[in-house]
Amino acid sequence: MFLMIDNYDSFVYNLARYVQELGEEIVVIRNDKITIEEIFHLNPKGIIISPGPKTPKEAGISLEVIDKFKGIKPILGVCLGFQCIGDYFGAKVKKGIYPIHGKLSKTTHNQVGIFKGIKSPINVTRYHSLIVDKIDLPEELTITATSDDGVIMGLQHRYYDIYGVQFHPEAALTEEGHNLLKNFIDICKKDLEPTVMDITIEEFQSYLNPCEIYSVFSKEKNTIFLDSSKEDKELSRFSFIGVNPYKIYKTKGNKIYIDDKCYYGDPFLELEKLIKSMILDNQYGNMDLPLLCGCIGYFSYDIGRIIEVIEDTSEKDFDSYDSYFVFYDNIIIFDLINDKKYVTALGQSKDRKEAIAEIKEKILGAKGIKEEFQEKDQNTFYSNFTKEAYIDTIKKVKEYIANGDVYITNLTQRFWCYNNKEGFQLYKDLRSINKAPFASYLNLDDIQVISSSPERFIKIENNILETRPIKGTRPRGRNKEDDEKNRLELINSEKDKAELLMVTDLERNDLSKVCKVNTVNVQGLFKLEEYSTVFHLVSTITGELMDNVSAVKAMRECFPGGSITGTPKIRSMEIIEELEKVRRNLYTGAIGYFDLRGNCDFNIVIRTIIKKDNKAYFGVGGGITIESDEEMEYEETLDKAKALMKVL
Incomplete structure (x- = not known):
């Protein structure tokens, strides 16, 4: 079973459906309706932090989830969830040069981690006004994907199984969204077969x-x-x-x-x-x-x-x-x-x-x-x-x-x-x-x-x-x-x-x-x-x-x-x-x-x-x-x- 922290977004169940289509059970719970203790009790294979409005500081339990489960459970952050990962580890989250909503960008990635086996570049759909700043990016975060206008589209922690994407893998026109989520699921399951x-x-x-x-x-x-x-x-x-x-x-x-x-x-x-x-x-x-x-x-x-x-x-x-x-x-x-x-x-x-x-x-x-x-x-x-x-x-x-x-x-x-x-x-x-x-x-x-x-x-x-x-x-x-x-x-x-x-x-x-x-x-x-x-x-x-x-x-x-x-x-x-x-x-x-x-x-x-x-x-x-x-x-x-x- 996977857990998705719902940051009150309108695309959450599109993302959840992709996980279900890949053969996995997923529970979706809003960011102010669950405690850390309850998450420990659920014992999910992995945690997805969803897109949503506002800023990482206003994303309910999302930052605390990263704090308490880093190194314990694999975490995938999408859009606002991606920004939460950047914010938690010390990156600056700021307004982009201009908001981008419902538009495609050609994105180049490193073909490892959640991008393993996926062609590069791919077309992705973006819905965001905020970005994670490249300047003074903490050493423990690695850039894994970049859009054609130079904005960070993917991050991975150097030591923990923590991954983030600024774009929406579940969007209708995003390429390879299923495969990206399958890679995350495989990462979560890699230690489960003894x-x-x-x-x-x-x-x-x-x-x-x-x-x-x-x-x-x-x-x-x-x-x-x-x-x-x-x-x-x-x-x-x-x-x-x-x-x-x-x-x-x-x-x-x-x-x-x-x-x-x-x-x-x-x-x-x-x-x-x-x-x-x-x-x-x-x-x-x-x-x-x-x-x-x-x-x-x-x-x-x-x-x-x-x-x-x-x-x-x-x-x-x-x-x-x-x-x-x-x-x-x-x-x-x-x-x-x-x-x-x-x-x-x-x-x-x-x-x-x-x-x-x-x-x-x-x-x-x-x-x-x-x-x-x-x-x-x-x-x-x-x-x-x-x-x-x-x-x-x-x-x-x-x-x-x-x-x-x-x-x-x-x-x-x-x-x-x-x-x-x-x-x-x-x-x-x-x-x-x-x-x-x-x-x-x-x-x-x-x-x-x-x-x-x-x-x-x-x-x-x-x-x-x-x-x-x-x-x-x-x-x-x-x-x-x-x-x-x-x-x-x-x-x-x-x-x-x-x-x-x-x-x-x-x-x-x-x-x-x-x-x-x-x-x-x-x-x-x-x-x-x-x-x-x-x-x-x-x-x-x-x-x-x-x-x-x-x-x-x-x-x-x-x-x-x-x-x-x-x-x-x-x-x-x-x-x-x-x-x-x-x-x-x-x-x-x-x-x-x-x-x-x-x-x-x-x-x-x-x-x-x-x-x-x-x-x-x-x-x-x-x-x-x-x-x-x-x-x-x-x-x-x-x-x-x-x-x-x-x-x-």
Whole structure:
């Protein structure tokens, strides 16, 4: 279905009839009778902005449609719609030398995009008094057609699927009008037919554990290890290794990089389109392995600026991508509960059987790793806060709470140090002293990520969505008596339970955006979990995903996690931006995978080191409530930092 925004013109249904004659359904709605939310709900293949009277500023919702759907849906602007495109991107719309109405012009075009396969020149019918000025035309707009009197007749955006024509393709005497519209329809449909991916899956035997097997591939760029090092039947049954990338998807702001191509769009929606362009052969749909093929990577916390408009005031102390996902030809799968190992092959870069044989041969040459860590000399760590400044900032958060801005806000301090140790060695050291159910090591082009996260953000399997926020922390004791004392203190802490309850209700809210009515439930509340250096309180919330809501869409609606922002979420994010001084970057984002069958599993990026060149960065923080003790909150950040500081 296509949508036409009717700018109160008298030729709209001529244009709509052309679309219908080309075999497509079209809905025509006037420019003041529909909202952006309703357009999202309609989910059209493409949007046509019609001709009409007056100026772009008087074209109802037309300019907002361009703003909200650029990079998301293909857009065609006709006459006034064409002028709206020019106006939105910064071109000057002005009166022409003379009005032209109902007259033909010979028009030369570039024979690409909506003019593909159409002879040049063509005769077109014009109905306009205003024109888009050639002078100072924005660089992102390309002139695609010009009339014999030198007026712009066609524009195309350099990065988005946005096209415009000043003339009327539906007019009785315009040549090739049907073919022009057919080209636009084809552009809208080009990504709708997915490629069916065949796959080979082989089980193999090895006495080595997942970390030992990953060591064979650890020096290869863009390999990723999702490591359930703290084995748990409920939480961490599987580990995965991605090798032999065939496609890499990276974003910075609205700039999208796919391999060597660059364009603009919404990073979540473009990733969703890319994933939807591939489907797995049906015979593998019910396999009891949650990831067979797809992509593994991360969303940084900072990508939340795409979802919510947060004023950019904090410093960016190092540069990396906002999201980074690798599509793998081969994935090594470890079923830790049943002690089974598999390798998959898609055949995108190499014959499937040949690729599997090479991987198995490499694994045969792997050696065992002794998991022992010897602490080196003390390093020097630098923070973006002094102790006094951090405590003062906690007091500012409490002022916001007292004034009614928020109920709880998560505050973080950023540490960094110099470190020349190889990234995977850091990961092995961290793994040996702080096993975690959602650990990972990412060896990417620009950074290495060393994570021992205990927290699941979102898991989707068989259409059931689960999230497990953590709130409340106490250090492990020096002996059993200390341990028991700290355990009981956390279990009985009304402050910590209130903190977790607030975040649990926030996550129930977020899941309700994407889950069916009457399916969102709290499965566990105030459960105590123990790790090598700390105790945590955890809750579990589940829901059944709505029909036609993808895993990427669910991620976008719930991102970032409530446990690392606060509630209300958006106001908390604004306070974080104001008070934390430096951008969080990947810290408190999410690392995990999307499977082509709709499954996903992502952690919250905490207890994580980001290594770039000879520097290592990590964040630690906690939820601030009106009951927070400033000294205790500061000490809690140091408790959480212990394992990371130890390996650095």
